[in-house]
Amino acid sequence: MDEEWIPRTELGRLVANNEIQSIGDALHTKLPLQEYQIVDYLIPDLQDEVINIERAQRMTDSGRRMNYSITAVVGNGNGYVGIGRGKAKEAAPAIRKAINNAKTNIIEIKRGCGSWECGCGRPHSLPFEIVGKSGSVEVKIKPAPQGVGLAVGDVVKVILKMAGIEDAWGFASGHTKTTVNYALATFDALKKTISMKMNPKINLTTPIYVGGIEHDSDNKD
16 A cells, blocks of 8 residues: 555454455445445455546536546456545546546455356356346346356446356346446346355355355355
8 A cells, every 4th residue: 555554444443453464355244334444454455447437527617627537447356346436637547546546445256157058166257146226237147158258248248257157147237337236237237146145055057156156165155
């Protein structure tokens, strides 16, 4: 991090004191994630990408003013992803705000091999079909077998890569040219991987992985 971080929240203090050492544990506390530095501290290999830039001009007494609205996505390619938006009079501060906002919106997702055509048991795809909505846009993402890749729209592809999903089929309806709603609908769909409850009495043919998979040995459902 560029400057010294002084925690201002309970979760931040727990992380700074090394009482919480993984982003998964931080999210499981249910404490609000209000400091983006927590994510920087726990996920040093986090990546970010701007997926939409909107510029608006307005005339004032002092001349023409430009405002920027940025949408960005962050993720580590291993079960964690976030989306955020930022506004400012200049592009660089707006991008920084969007990325920091995405960090505080980060979630963990479930991955698996939910395709009946594959059944390899690796977390390369989704464990089940998910659907998300935002505005007029509805996004449906289905598990796909290994080798299919991401057969989805460009915006969805960026978000799924950031989340660590390698293979998926996607379908979208509504005004998908509205990039922000397209991205938020995808993010809403990914949230369903966690909110959807599985019957513990069902014997799964392939495991479901929660969050990152290299560091945790007991992150299977």
